[in-house]
Amino acid sequence: MSNNTTTTKPRTSLSRHRSVWEMRSDGWISLVDHLSRSAILQPDDPERERRMALVRQICETLAPIEGYWAFPGGRVFGELCQWIEREELARAHQAARRIHRVLAARTYRHDSSALESDNELPSQIETDSERLAQLSRPYFEVLIVDEMSATEEDALRRRVQRKRSPDDDFVFDIVVVPTFEDALIATLVNFNLQAVVIRHGFPFRSVNHNDMLRRFLDGVDESIEQMPEFERGPLLGQQIAQLRPELDLYLVTDVSVEDIAARVGEVFKRIFFGEEDHIELYSSIMKGVGERHRTPFFQALRDYAKQPTGVFHALPLARGKAIMNSSWIGDLAQFYGMNLFMAETSATSGGLDSLLDPVGPLKLAQEYAARAFGARRTFFATNGTSTCNKIVVQALVRPDDIVLVDRNCHKSHHYGLVLAGAQVAYLDSYPLDQYSMYGAVPVRHIKETLLGFRRAGTLDRVRMVLLTNCTFDGIVYDVERVMLECLAIKPDLVFLWDEAWFAFARCHPIYRQRTGMAAAARLAEMFKDPAYARRQAAFAASIDWDDDEALLNARLLPDPARARVRVYATHSTHKTLTALRQGSMIHVWDQDFKDKAEEAFHEAYMTHTSTSPNYQILASLDVGRRQVELEGYELIQRQLELAMSLREQVLRHPLLKRYFRFLSVVDVVPEAYRESGVQSYYNDENGWANLESAWRTDEFALDPTRATLSIGATGLDGDSFKNKELMDKYGIQINKTSRNTVLFMTNIGTTRSAVAYLIEVLVKIARDVDARVADMSAIERRIHEKRVRSLTLEQPPLPDFSSFHFAFRGRSVEGRAETRDGDIRSAFFLSYDDSNCEYVDMAEAARAIAAGRELVSALFVIPYPPGFPILVPGQVISAEILQFMAALDVREIHGFRPELGFRIFSDAALQRAAQATAARAALAVADRAAQPPQVPLAPDGAEPELATTSQTTRKSTSRSKK
Numbered sequence: 001m002s003n004n005t006t007t008t009k010p011r012t013s014l015s016r017h018r019s020v021w022e023m024r025s026d027g028w029i030s031l032v033d034h035l036s037r038s039a040i041l042q043p044d045d046p047e048r049e050r051r052m053a054l055v056r057q058i059c060e061t062l063a064p065i066e067g068y069w070a071f072p073g074g075r076v077f078g079e080l081c082q083w084i085e086r087e088e089l090a091r092a093h094q095a096a097r098r099i100h101r102v103l104a105a106r107t108y109r110h111d112s113s114a115l116e117s118d119n120e121l122p123s124q125i126e127t128d129s130e131r132l133a134q135l136s137r138p139y140f141e142v143l144i145v146d147e148m149s150a151t152e153e154d155a156l157r158r159r160v161q162r163k164r165s166p167d168d169d170f171v172f173d174i175v176v177v178p179t180f181e182d183a184l185i186a187t188l189v190n191f192n193l194q195a196v197v198i199r200h201g202f203p204f205r206s207v208n209h210n211d212m213l214r215r216f217l218d219g220v221d222e223s224i225e226q227m228p229e230f231e232r233g234p235l236l237g238q239q240i241a242q243l244r245p246e247l248d249l250y251l252v253t254d255v256s257v258e259d260i261a262a263r264v265g266e267v268f269k270r271i272f273f274g275e276e277d278h279i280e281l282y283s284s285i286m287k288g289v290g291e292r293h294r295t296p297f298f299q300a301l302r303d304y305a306k307q308p309t310g311v312f313h314a315l316p317l318a319r320g321k322a323i324m325n326s327s328w329i330g331d332l333a334q335f336y337g338m339n340l341f342m343a344e345t346s347a348t349s350g351g352l353d354s355l356l357d358p359v360g361p362l363k364l365a366q367e368y369a370a371r372a373f374g375a376r377r378t379f380f381a382t383n384g385t386s387t388c389n390k391i392v393v394q395a396l397v398r399p400d401d402i403v404l405v406d407r408n409c410h411k412s413h414h415y416g417l418v419l420a421g422a423q424v425a426y427l428d429s430y431p432l433d434q435y436s437m438y439g440a441v442p443v444r445h446i447k448e449t450l451l452g453f454r455r456a457g458t459l460d461r462v463r464m465v466l467l468t469n470c471t472f473d474g475i476v477y478d479v480e481r482v483m484l485e486c487l488a489i490k491p492d493l494v495f496l497w498d499e500a501w502f503a504f505a506r507c508h509p510i511y512r513q514r515t516g517m518a519a520a521a522r523l524a525e526m527f528k529d530p531a532y533a534r535r536q537a538a539f540a541a542s543i544d545w546d547d548d549e550a551l552l553n554a555r556l557l558p559d560p561a562r563a564r565v566r567v568y569a570t571h572s573t574h575k576t577l578t579a580l581r582q583g584s585m586i587h588v589w590d591q592d593f594k595d596k597a598e599e600a601f602h603e604a605y606m607t608h609t610s611t612s613p614n615y616q617i618l619a620s621l622d623v624g625r626r627q628v629e630l631e632g633y634e635l636i637q638r639q640l641e642l643a644m645s646l647r648e649q650v651l652r653h654p655l656l657k658r659y660f661r662f663l664s665v666v667d668v669v670p671e672a673y674r675e676s677g678v679q680s681y682y683n684d685e686n687g688w689a690n691l692e693s694a695w696r697t698d699e700f701a702l703d704p705t706r707a708t709l710s711i712g713a714t715g716l717d718g719d720s721f722k723n724k725e726l727m728d729k730y731g732i733q734i735n736k737t738s739r740n741t742v743l744f745m746t747n748i749g750t751t752r753s754a755v756a757y758l759i760e761v762l763v764k765i766a767r768d769v770d771a772r773v774a775d776m777s778a779i780e781r782r783i784h785e786k787r788v789r790s791l792t793l794e795q796p797p798l799p800d801f802s803s804f805h806f807a808f809r810g811r812s813v814e815g816r817a818e819t820r821d822g823d824i825r826s827a828f829f830l831s832y833d834d835s836n837c838e839y840v841d842m843a844e845a846a847r848a849i850a851a852g853r854e855l856v857s858a859l860f861v862i863p864y865p866p867g868f869p870i871l872v873p874g875q876v877i878s879a880e881i882l883q884f885m886a887a888l889d890v891r892e893i894h895g896f897r898p899e900l901g902f903r904i905f906s907d908a909a910l911q912r913a914a915q916a917t918a919a920r921a922a923l924a925v926a927d928r929a930a931q932p933p934q935v936p937l938a939p940d941g942a943e944p945e946l947a948t949t950s951q952t953t954r955k956s957t958s959r960s961k962k
Contacts, residue, residue: 019641020189024065028100031058035084035093043087055084064208068186070141070173071108072099075150109139110171138293138630140172141192142285145236146199147178163282170289180224180232181206187240187247188509191634194292195248195285198236201229230255237267243509245374246629248288250281292629296361296368298619300351305342307350318344343619346612355380355613356606365622372625373506373571374517375587379605380621382613385500385584386412388570390419392586393466395597395604396494396568397422401463402810402821404449407801408438408868409468409498414860418828418873423461423810425449425821426872431798432668435710436738438798438868439668440475440700441467443482444552449820450489451548457813464494469516470502472736473743474706475668476511478699479519481555483567488556491563494590496570502703503571503585504748507632508640510695511703516569520589527560536560566590566597576747577632578624583617635748642755643705643746644682649759650709656759659766661710663741665694665702673699705746712740712791714769715784719891730761739888740791796887799870799880805856805905807913808874811921826913827874827905831858836909841901842886849879856910858903861895863888871895877902 034051041048059081067074080099083092102108144156153176160174172194177186179202187193204225224235230253237249251271253260260271270284309319316322320341323333333341348354353362362380370378381388389412397403399421405413407426417424427445429438446465453459465486470476479497486493497516505511512518526532536557544550569587573579590597627635647662666679676698681691695701711721718737726732726742736743744758776784803809804822812818830836837858840848845855854876861871863885870881885896896902905913 019637020065021191021637022641024062025103027058027062028096028103031055031062032093032096032100034058035089035096039089039093052084052087059084065189067177068175068182068190069192070175071102073175075153110137137169137171139192140170140194140289140630141190142172142174143183143186143190143193143196144174144176144199145178145180145183145196145202145233146176147202148176159278160282163279168286169293170286172285172289178202179206180204180236181220182208183236184220184239184243187243191631191637193244193247194289194630195250196237196240197250197252197281197285198233199252200233200254202232203229204232234260234263234267241267244633246292246372246507246632248285250284252281289630292368292372293626294368295619295622295626296364297353298365298622300353300361301343301615301619304345304347304351305339309350313346315344315346317341318346320344340616343615345615352615355382355618356609356611362618365618365625369585369621369625370587372629373503373585373587374512374515374521375569375589377588377590377593379586379588380618381584381586381609382582382617383584383608383610384582385498385570385572386410387608388584388586389413389496389498390416391601391604391608392496392568392570393417393420393422393464394607395601396496397463399825400461402453402458402461402819403464403466404446404462405466406441406468407872408471409466410500411860411862411869413466413498414824414869414872418825421825422463423821424824424872425453425462425810425819426801428800430670430673431800433795433797435663435667435708435741436795436798437473437668437741438471439473439670440471440477442673443478443485443699446482447485447489447552447556448548450486451551453819453821454489455548455812456810456816456819458810458819459490462490462493464496466496466498468498468500469514470499470505470703470706472501472706473668473708474703476502476514476695476701476703478701479514479516480522481699483519483523484558485556487558487563489551491558492566494566494568496568499569500572500584501575503573504576504632504636504639507628508636510692511636514695514701516567517587517589520565520567523563524565524589524591527558527563527565529560532557533560564591566592573621573624578620578627578748580614580617580620582614583621583624585621639705639746639748639750642750642752643707645752646707646744646746646755646758647704648682649755650762653759653763655766655770656762659711659713659769660762663708663710668702668708669698669700675699707744707746708741709744710741713788714765715787715791716769717791718742725765726761730764732758732761739795796884797880799878799884802876802878802881804874805854805876805910807856807905807910807917809917811917811924815918815921815924822874823917824873826917827856827858827872830905830909830913831873831903836905837903838906839897839900839903842882845877845902846879846882849877849882854910855902856905857895858905859895861893861902863896864892864894871902877904 034055038048038051038055041051063074063077063081066072066077072080076099080092080095083089083095102111148156156176157174160172164171175186175190175193177183181204183196183198185206185208187196204222220239224232227235233251233253237251240247240249249268251260251268252274253271254274269288270281272281311318311321318341320333320338323329323341345352351361353360355362358366366378366380369380370376379388379391381391389410393403393413393416397417397420400423401420402423402425403417404425404427405417406429408429414424427441427449429441431438450459450462453462465482467477467482469479477497483493483495486495495516499505499516502511502515505515506517536559539557540559543554567589571585571587573585574581574583593601647664650656650660650662664680665674671677674694676690676694676696678690678694678698681694681702681704683690691704711718714721716725717739718741721742722734722737726734734742734744746755773781773784803820804827808822808824808827810819810821810823840855848855857871857875857877858873859871860869860873862869870884871877885893
């Protein structure tokens with residue numbers, strides 16, 4: 001080799017991996033493999049030299065990462081690397097293989113001697129006894145932030161081990177990191193952490209500078225490096241609390257402990273002075289984890305099931321007596337197990353509780369759920385989020401209130417608004433015609449609607465904005481922006497966020513920022529901040545509040561002195577977290593709950609909640625909350641990774657990408673709503689950076705775990721693909737399809753094996769399509785190509801909401817019908833009388849509309865797919881809606897009878913309805929005229945003129961209804 005020849009050091013970019021977890025797993029597999037092969041090769045073999053170069057490269061990659069876990073930990077991994085450097089390869093291979101086995105089987109969680117035995121390697125198959133050991137004493141890790149020597153760290157670990165007792169409910173090990181930056185990285189990569197102890201002073205900057213780890217530090221304020229070391233602890237605690245609020249934080253300091261406790265005490269569970277209370281710290285850590293592990297109602301139900309009781313109430317199934325005494329239905333107990341029936345009861349005493357008036361374990365379980373999901377109050381429901389939605393609407397909406405609603409929301413909202421007697425103003429989401437689906441409602445459209453009510457003088461009657469976050473297809477709102485801009489126009493608005501498919505979002509820092517509860521907490525803090533008040537005052541003085549166009553083009557800021565944070569979110573816990581079917585929750589962050597909503601909420605809850613709720617569902621909600629607080633972050637991160645793996649496999653497979661394509665953010669979020677300009681959330685160069693950037697800035701974001709697969713190139717429609725291919729042939733279940741897409745959702749129960757099976761099935765389907773096309777005759781091929789063209793290029797345009805008929809239309813203060821809202825309740829019940837209705841088929845409807853007749857739907861008309869109402873009671877049937885209906889090729893259309901057609905109102909019925917509406921409007925105008933005029937305040941006063949409207953009294957509304 002010549003003197004001027006340089007040797008290039010082998011290296012690999014960590015950014016090609018989707019996560020530290022994947023890179024770590026792959027790294028250990030490769031390390032064991034290369035060591036195994038190197039150990040049997042001769043020292044002068046070139047292959048051995050090549051493999052050893054790879055081994056050193058892997059060690060260099062893993063070294064900084066292993067320091068963020070207790071097992072094997074930085075010290076043990078360092079010893080392994082020393083054996084490799086000394087080329088003690090047999091010893092290194094044996095150790096690496098053992099470590100990998102323990103990591104894969106996770107036996108380190110209940111077997112502290114896993115690496116100490118010289119016997120056979122630990123099995124990767126977990127035995128029943130090992131599983132029971134883990135369940136009886138769960139394992140976790142505690143992060144210690146302090147700059148320590150190796151000797152000090154070993155001494156601390158021995159001290160922790162000496163404190164362990166067989167009576168402890170849990171067992172934990174420690175991870176020590178030396179700097180502020182290392183603490184943040186460890187918090188995000190180590191899912192075993194349950195507590196963080198921040199000790200004394202420590203440096204700011206990490207010595208780990210590889211690409212993957214540095215990305216975790218994007219956005220960290222580097223001015224912290226200039227602060228005194230003793231001030232970094234409280235700041236670090238605040239940042240960790242934002243990233244992972246479920247972790248218990250403890251501060252050990254040598255300076256001004258009383259002052260620090262007064263300033264940041266709400267961030268830390270305990271603050272200790274020096275080393276004087278290390279025994280108390282150990283006990284606090286165990287107690288803190290125990291508080292989150294506790295499931296009061298589940299435990300009460302388990303205890304009840306063990307009690308000997310005499311059953312003399314209305315459930316023969318209770319205690320399993322009706323099964324055990326039967327000669328014919330014993331197989332029910334064999335299938336489900338007896339514990340299910342031993343816990344069946346309608347008792348609310350004996351250690352149990354009443355859902356309708358909880359005072360014991362159910363009350364505690366709901367309080368714990370509020371803590372877990374960041375709410376002020378949480379209520380359990382055992383009959384689904386459909387009921388939760390109706391409860392919230394009935395509690396907050398009065399007859400004649402105006403509610404702004406996404407027309408594509410779940411049907412429970414439409415029916416809830418019928419029951420409440422609200423005036424409904426339907427909002428249009430942006431359409432995705434190519435895929436026969438809607439996106440979400442732009443904030444500009446919501447503002448336009450609110451300003452329309454201001455012009456009509458009826459803004460005072462607007463009560464609520466109701467939106468779906470995230471949509472079935474994964475479109476997620478910038479929740480904080482929507483609420484800020486709406487509150488600038490109507491400061492007392494109530495928001496109901498239907499997060500049926502988004503309950504898991506609380507567990508992950510990227511998702512959490514766009515949830516209703518997290519945004520409500522931020523707004524409440526923002527409105528108390530003097531800096532925000534100054535910024536808002538400057539903004540208010542700079543804009544013309546009477547210029548609608550200026551308001552539409554500006555990012556509006558509400559007056560903190562007037563804006564109220566009133567936010568509700570409904571979760572289908574059973575859809576995305578661990579709970580039995582129909583287990584749901586209502587989360588509340590409402591500053592005015594006690595004064596303006598509590599009694600009505602209680603009545604609505606009593607109205608819709610069964611007096612015999614299923615206790616097993618309630619217990620599962622309690623346990624599901626425990627899982628959220630103790631391992632939610634890990635589960636959601638893995639869910640996210642599996643979704644990206646699935647997308648990547650289809651993108652790169654030569655056969656799959658011929659027929660299939662997963663939609664990316666650029667397909668479902670138009671450029672106008674992507675301020676970041678991001679077109680793909682993951683790439684080899686930037687890793688996850690694009691995802692984090694887009695979720696911070698864009699008006700709409702896409703949940704990557706909702707993987708919508710475009711299938712039009714196969715010539716199969718969504719319904720056929722779902723039923724004939726996925727379900728009938730391969731047993732794969734999905735929920736949603738459109739005309740040319742199917743939706744796959746990863747969840748916390750998804751495994752790598754399940755993803756691999758789905759990829760295998762898609763390959764088989766693609767091969768079947770390939771073979772079928774190759775075997776087609778010329779005529780069959782033309783038919784197939786026409787079908788593909790229809791599914792990929794000729795989608796019917798999605799119709800916007802047309803309008804309510806004049807008979808049901810909202811009125812301005814002068815009685816004119818000029819606003820979007822309509823009286824859906826009157827139209828709904830008007831259709832109950834057959835004499836008010838008639839039927840027209842598609843052809844008759846087209847001729848009638850062309851001749852100028854207004855046809856008004858008497859029913860909800862909902863095609864499945866896509867599953868949203870294209871008509872609601874009282875809505876005018878437009879030519880565009882007819883065209884959309886004619887182009888649909890689905891079998892299931894609720895509210896439309898093919899043999900009869902549309903059920904519509906007769907002209908006579910519409911005339912009578914219009915007269916009744918006009919009479920009510922006239923009475924309301926008269927009552928309004930009798931009210932004393934209001935004097936609006938200047939925009940820079942306590943109330944901006946923008947939000948001031950004339951008032952319609954509840955008294956007049958009630959009388960007009962009568």
